[in-house]
Amino acid sequence: MRLLTYDREGARRLGAWVETSVVDLPDAVGHPVFPASMEGLVARHGGTTLDAAREALAHPGVIEEFSVARPRVLAPLVASVHHVDRPVVLGPDEALDQRLSDGELRMLPQIACLIGRPGAWTPLDTAEGLIFGYTMMTRWTHSAGGTSRLLAVSLGPLVVTPDDFEPSGLRVQLRTDGRDLRSEPLNITRGEILESVARISGRRELRPGEALGIAAFPGMEGPDGFTVRPGTVVELEAAGLGTLRTCVGLRTRPGTRAHRPRNRDRQP
Structure with a gap:
């Protein structure tokens, strides 16, 4: 499983990289106790919590419904x-x-x-x-x-x-x-x-x-x-x-994008 953290209205949010999309994982799982952040997921030690995420992502239509348009990816x-x-x-x-x-x-x-x-x-x-x-x-x-x-x-x-x-x-x-x-x-x-x-x-x-x-x-x-x-x-x-x-050498806010010389692939 490939996980990431992105910015959602100023909060650190847990996402999954599936095919070529970022999926909001808490929304995809849809359970109120599922962790909203990577930090929360680590605190749960993964395990059965990750199993619930895998099961949710396997459902038809979930990726399209909960994909995130143009996410700003942060440090995981x-x-x-x-x-x-x-x-x-x-x-x-x-x-x-x-x-x-x-x-x-x-x-x-x-x-x-x-x-x-x-x-x-x-x-x-x-x-x-x-x-x-x-x-x-x-x-x-x-x-x-x-x-x-x-x-x-x-x-x-x-x-x-x-x-x-x-x-x-x-x-x-x-x-x-x-x-x-x-x-x-x-x-x-x-x-x-x-x-x-x-x-x-x-x-x-x-x-x-x-x-x-x-x-x-x-x-x-x-x-x-x-x-x-x-x-x-x-x-x-x-x-x-x-x-x-x-x-190197420019000062930006966390999560802002530096210059991209070229776009090699569709990975984040």
Whole structure:
């Protein structure tokens, strides 16, 4: 299942990406206790709540009746990123204010898992139960004087539930200003992801809603990625996960759209 968060009259609203449409999930389910936001769904740990959503979306006519015209997609979760620098969380098409950094700006694109249950010292065979879903994440760091500081993370647009996510061979594309920079298959297996989650839970408690970077873009496994110039539009794209687009050096309101060099497909 592919989930997202969009803006509905100023409120964060839970949606599903079905075929080429965004469907308002609470309206499609039609039950008063169904969570209205991704945060509420994570608090329920998915489970039978997600089963109700799948059942609702399978009904004829639901997609057409509850589709959302021209949704403004936001960061999927007001995610808690475990880092001493307390970085800003950006959504898709949200611009990074270059004034946050007075030195070299670097970016590291990653695939992240979103934690759905608390866990500490979690055994490998139960680590998958901690994961709510997978999304794309870009880490933005300021580098100066031999030290680096995490300024912001971009998240989204789609969250794919574990039953629909297969990392092996997933091709990730990286573009700057509309030009293809790299296109590589993700070099990680599901088992390696679970090993990472279990290992990190042995160092500290994982919390629901936390975005955990578990796979860097192929060939960019270093701590800070590569340098980005002001004004650059960076796009990270993967099949099923959508396109995470960030414009560096402009200041916008959360959820507003940065410049789109070109429309590659009909993913968010």
